[in-house]
Amino acid sequence: MELKISWPPRLRPRSIQWRYTLTVGVLFLIVLAVVGALVDLGIRSRVTADIVRDTRLAIVDWAAEMRPGHIPPPNPTPRADYLQLVDSAGQVVAASAAAAGKPPLTTLRPPPDDRVQDITACLREDKCMSVTALRLEEGVARLFWNGEPHYIYAGKVRPPGLTMHYLEVGIGAAVLIASTMAAWATWVVVGRTLRPVRAITSRMREATAGDLSLRVPTPPGDDEIAQLAHTSNTYLERLQQAVTAQRRFACMASHELRSPVAALHVQMEEALTYPDQSDARTTMQRALHTTERLQALIDELLAYTRVKDARPSAYQPLDLAALVREEIAIFSGGTPIRLHATCHPTVRGTQVQLASVVNNLLTNARRHAHSRVDVTVEHVDDQAVVTVQDDGAGIAPEDRERVFETFVRLREGRRLDPGGSGLGLAISRETSNAHGGSLTIEDCPKGTRFVLRLPLMGAQPQNRAPQTGPPAKDAMPLRDTRG
Structure with a gap:
């Protein structure tokens, strides 16, 4: 699925380099933020699962050493920082060295149908622990304490990275750094890619109707930008040829039109200057012949332009x-x-x-x-x-x-x-x-x-013998353009 970012018209950058840079930066920020959140959840879940497993194993090891009339103190173990045996009144019956003299780790009392429960307890803002509470079986309670319910608490301090959100801060910093690096790399790559385009744009701006001899620089290779440069040069060359041909055609057309117009002007001026010496009918006939020539020339000019613009x-x-x-x-x-x-x-x-x-x-x-x-x-x-x-x-x-x-x-x-x-x-x-x-x-x-x-x-x-057309009589001749 293609992910596109649509910028509002007022906020859309005009520069392609800025647009791609912001787009890549935002995309990286979104994607890496989602990945970072998943990583954070995964790490927290894995660490919590390991702590819970350790506390439960510590409880099982201590409970296995208990005998009627003899509750041994728990041996020091890296699986749990604190171990306590608490009666139904909330009094600590036995505890590890680290938990001796301390109140119960929690007030949680698991019910008979859910004897093992896990919670997180915080001693202070910067120190929290995962606590597993085990309700001993009723048979054990009858055997050891005449049926009075007893509970074993095992606690292990959570890593500071999880307690103080150092993990989230680190992941967030990594996401920002990675997004910034991606945006910077995009800025550099797009800038280098568009450098020939800027050169082409600059040279195309310099090309005017007065000087079409300029050509855009052609980068090495045969990629799209190189093809654009070649196409631009071809276009400029054709444009130069077209403008040159147009100027030459306009010059020659004006020269050809000037002769009949000048002749018509002289005829009219002569008739007005010497009215007694000029025959009006002859003057009109000459003027009509000149205008016919002028009209024929204009018709051919129009035909020439129509042919060039034909679809x-x-x-x-x-x-x-x-x-x-x-x-x-x-x-x-x-x-x-x-x-x-x-x-x-x-x-x-x-x-x-x-x-x-x-x-x-x-x-x-x-x-x-x-x-x-x-x-x-x-x-x-x-x-x-x-x-x-x-x-x-x-x-x-x-x-x-x-x-x-x-x-x-x-x-x-x-x-x-x-x-x-x-x-x-x-x-x-x-x-x-x-x-x-x-x-x-x-x-x-x-x-x-x-x-x-x-x-x-x-x-x-068609397999036919060569056909011979009939001899032709004189017809109205077209203008001779040979020679």
Whole structure:
């Protein structure tokens, strides 16, 4: 059974070290007090039983030496300090040397049906004795004293430790000392245990949004505190990366938003400054085009943040091959798109977001392709793999990771789509990461090969010949984020 101590809210110590120390001290005090009380009772009972046994044996030895007409004085024995033979009138008939000339040890007169009784008699406050009173049998009384009842008293002085409660004082002192030592040991052990935690707390307080490069000290070993330190450092590292990415994103977003806002401001200012030289309709059309670009940029920024904050609880099973086929069907005319699907892997995700990723990859591939785009859907081990490959100029190996950063656009991308924002591939990678997958660019003999990997929910391979999608016509292009 687990014993818990519940401190009142007002009295509960705020420090874990104090709380554990007080709890252990109180528990030790309670447990040792109970053990001490049991020990005290056991010692007292054992000593009393030994004294009673000795006094009774002393009475038996003396009674065995008595003869009619001859009552010998009791021999000195360590079993009893005092021995007396008392008649029914309370007169001492015979006694040991120590009890000679003394009044009866007690006035107790055992009845015939309970001839042996034991009591404790105190001569003074610091001296008590255990007395055993024996009523001699009626046959002996008739033989020795014509039937007059006689009593034998045997007394033995109790140890001072029992009389003056020295035993209780000693046990109480031992309990207090042991409880104090246990509390002190707990204070030391918990203090040493929490020392790394204090260091972690102090370093975490020093870490601010202005300086997230601090790391907490890591204690040796692999216990819970060491794991806490490792986890805290990992958290600080991720927080630093997130804050750095957020600042960089905010800086780049403000830079991208500044251009259309500045252009709109210049157009409005020019129209107001030179009203006679400006055509109102032309100015409004330019302003409308600028606001459309600004709105598209804001929409993509919102889409990027929504993807980063998406929750997996809204995911549903999706047939990835069917989703890719539906997106290919949107395109018509222009560069043909060939689909090769050997299975129908099922993944969990948001259809709108995954469809946006596939659409973005197809749009970029068609924009940069020379003659065709090949799309493959398959499953490898426990992953569904979608490959989108064009036969264009390709992307240099050193730029393959840069194109997934926000607002990064290469020269070829700016040439083919001057109005792009550079967020499409960043959103696509964030979407794949949010779904537990990945989006990378792999080596290929010609062009660019985008590979989307998503964890399988349940794959159902179908032995079908590679399927080819219909050639597509021009469709409304997405913003180019390649390059």
